[in-house]
Amino acid sequence: MARYAAEVNRTAGAGLTVGSVVADGTTPHRGKLYDLVMGSEATPADNAFNWIVGRVTAAGTSTAVTAIALDPADAAALADVGENHTVEPTYTANQTLLSISLNQRATFRWVAYPGGELVYPATAANGLGVKTPTASAVVVSATLHFDEQ
Amino acid sequence: MRRPTGYAMLVDPWARVQECDTFTCAHCQRIVFVKPGASASDCGGWCGQCAKPICGPCAGKGACTPFLKKLEQYERGRRAGLD
Numbered sequence: 360m361a362r363y364a365a366e367v368n369r370t371a372g373a374g375l376t377v378g379s380v381v382a383d384g385t386t387p388h389r390g391k392l393y394d395l396v397m398g399s400e401a402t403p404a405d406n407a408f409n410w411i412v413g414r415v416t417a418a419g420t421s422t423a424v425t426a427i428a429l430d431p432a433d434a435a436a437l438a439d440v441g442e443n444h445t446v447e448p449t450y451t452a453n454q455t456l457l458s459i460s461l462n463q464r465a466t467f468r469w470v471a472y473p474g475g476e477l478v479y480p481a482t483a484a485n486g487l488g489v490k491t492p493t494a495s496a497v498v499v500s501a502t503l504h505f506d507e508q
Numbered sequence: 509m510r511r512p513t514g515y516a517m518l519v520d521p522w523a524r525v526q527e528c529d530t531f532t533c534a535h536c537q538r539i540v541f542v543k544p545g546a547s548a549s550d551c552g553g554w555c556g557q558c559a560k561p562i563c564g565p566c567a568g569k570g571a572c573t574p575f576l577k578k579l580e581q582y583e584r585g586r587r588a589g590l591d
Contacts, residue, residue: 389579403521412539457539465520469539475513475532477539480579482586 360508361433363426367442368500376444377501381418381486383437390438391476392487394504398466401497408491412457413450415488420446438507448488463497512542534560537575
């Protein structure tokens with residue numbers, strides 16, 4: 360079991376998804392998201408965002424992000440992390456795991472204790488996505504910490 | 509709730525830092541925010557079979573279907589479909 364961190368960004372005017380982490384297509388491994396930080400680095404303004412973490416069953420098309428191993432002795436992550444989606448991931452209907460509405464100026468962090476992580480299956484291209492379905496006009500970013508089994 | 513399974517923090521420059529315990533529903537993995545002093549039933553429910561807190565919609569179903577069991581079935585099904 361190794362732990363990884365990845366920062367995902369969505370530039371202004373791009374799709375609604377900020378980033379996603381999915382099991383690899385050829386060697387899928389189960390993973391657990393245990394830490395999530397969400398916010399905006401844009402010039403402060405009063406925009407409203409609804410942030411949603413959902414399950415995805417297809418990764419869509421995105422810019423690949425290299426997840427950093429928290430322990431440098433660990434091998435590179437097998438999971439595929441993506442940002443700046445040009446084709447949205449396929450979100451599973453009625454599978455909203457976290458939904459929170461925030462002002463653009465706010466930063467939100469969620470941390471899971473052992474046993475409370477969001478688990479994604481060892482199935483190709485299945486995983487978790489973070490999106491702001493109500494607005495895409497501002498640069499936003501999220502940091503995902505996950506472990507891979 | 510005595511044993512939350514998560515913690516959330518909201519930092520807003522115009523307000524005090526807000527902190528909140530959370531739990532992850534054992535049946536669907538939805539993250540539920542826990543109000544201070546609330547019992548499991550106040551936040552959704554308690555599954556007596558898997559002995560874990562669950563969210564309101566899952567409590568309304570009245571059946572115990574642990575998420576990890578569903579995940580294993582899903583993985584098996586997908587693998588079988590590929591064979």
